[in-house]
Amino acid sequence: MARMSSTIPVPADAQAPTNLRSNKPMNRTRKKLMKHWQFYLLVFFPLVYIILFKYVPMFGVLIAFKEYNVVQGIFGSPWVGFDYFRQLFDAPFFWQYVRNTLEISLYGLLVGFPAPILLALALNEIRNGRFKKTVQMVTYAPYFISTVVIVSILIVNLSPNTGLMSNLFRALGLETVDFLGVPELFKSIYVWSDVWQFTGYGAIIYIAALAGVNPDLYEAARVDGATRFQKIVNIDIPSLFPVIVILLILNLGNLMSLGFEKIYLMQNPLNQNTSEVISTYVYKVGLLGANFSFSAAIGLFNSVINFILLVIVNYVSRKVSSTSLW
Numbered sequence: 001m002a003r004m005s006s007t008i009p010v011p012a013d014a015q016a017p018t019n020l021r022s023n024k025p026m027n028r029t030r031k032k033l034m035k036h037w038q039f040y041l042l043v044f045f046p047l048v049y050i051i052l053f054k055y056v057p058m059f060g061v062l063i064a065f066k067e068y069n070v071v072q073g074i075f076g077s078p079w080v081g082f083d084y085f086r087q088l089f090d091a092p093f094f095w096q097y098v099r100n101t102l103e104i105s106l107y108g109l110l111v112g113f114p115a116p117i118l119l120a121l122a123l124n125e126i127r128n129g130r131f132k133k134t135v136q137m138v139t140y141a142p143y144f145i146s147t148v149v150i151v152s153i154l155i156v157n158l159s160p161n162t163g164l165m166s167n168l169f170r171a172l173g174l175e176t177v178d179f180l181g182v183p184e185l186f187k188s189i190y191v192w193s194d195v196w197q198f199t200g201y202g203a204i205i206y207i208a209a210l211a212g213v214n215p216d217l218y219e220a221a222r223v224d225g226a227t228r229f230q231k232i233v234n235i236d237i238p239s240l241f242p243v244i245v246i247l248l249i250l251n252l253g254n255l256m257s258l259g260f261e262k263i264y265l266m267q268n269p270l271n272q273n274t275s276e277v278i279s280t281y282v283y284k285v286g287l288l289g290a291n292f293s294f295s296a297a298i299g300l301f302n303s304v305i306n307f308i309l310l311v312i313v314n315y316v317s318r319k320v321s322s323t324s325l326w
Helices: 018-035 037-065 083-090 094-112 114-124 129-144 147-157 164-171 183-211 215-223 228-253 261-266 278-288 292-321
Strands: none
Touching: 018 037, 037 083, 037 292, 083 292, 094 114, 094 183, 094 278, 114 129, 114 183, 114 228, 129 183, 147 164, 147 183, 147 261, 183 228, 183 261, 215 228, 228 292, 261 278, 278 292
16 A cells, blocks of 8 residues: 655645734735725824824823923922812812802703704604705804804893893883893803704704604504604604713713803803803913913813713613613
């Protein structure tokens, strides 16, 4: 009998040099990049923006723990630990500013969050295409008005002497009111003007979600004799629920980050009791008062509270509704 060879054939891949095998994943990655380079290019610029303007400035948080001096710089300034945080918590009016921030944010969330949902549901029921587009355009247009112009409109129309509301009150035989001079009215003016400006813009994402609802669901509901209200309750709202939860989590995570520009422009000595919030306080202490370390401590405290709220709300949402950011 012929003697069989004991040599086992070696696969071609095993005979290839190690450096060639190691280059294969790199070559595959390069091919993928070249094949989908347009998508990576679209991601590249937002990524650079986030890194430069969101992550790099985090380095400046160090001055919250230092006696910052412009001449000495961040590294040269001496450490003071948590001294500025103690000073912050002992400040006489700080907790009042925290309360003002929370009250305005919660008021705005309570009123402003459902408004785009209701508008989207109402627009979804309109069958007249021209009228629907007109309503969308009219409600969306205020979003493009700058904050300075919005505040100017409020000041002019709410002026106690020549404002539209004052003229209306005089025509009705009532006494005129300095609306922006009444502290109790500041929160309502701020929140409802925001509702007018941002409701149309906020409704876009809900309208897009409703556009993706399966038409067969509406057809089945029509066959079963469901009313419009029943369609909204049983089809539209469940379809919007995941989007509502995600946006609610994001809004609650920014509860302490109240916009600075509009509040600052609407402030005056008469309403400052209720209009002073954390963002305006940081501006006045940090930039106008040149107390950079103290203002950094306030900003860091604000960000930590927002982060804690975001984590808690996301955890509760995941347990209750199985919808969450992560």
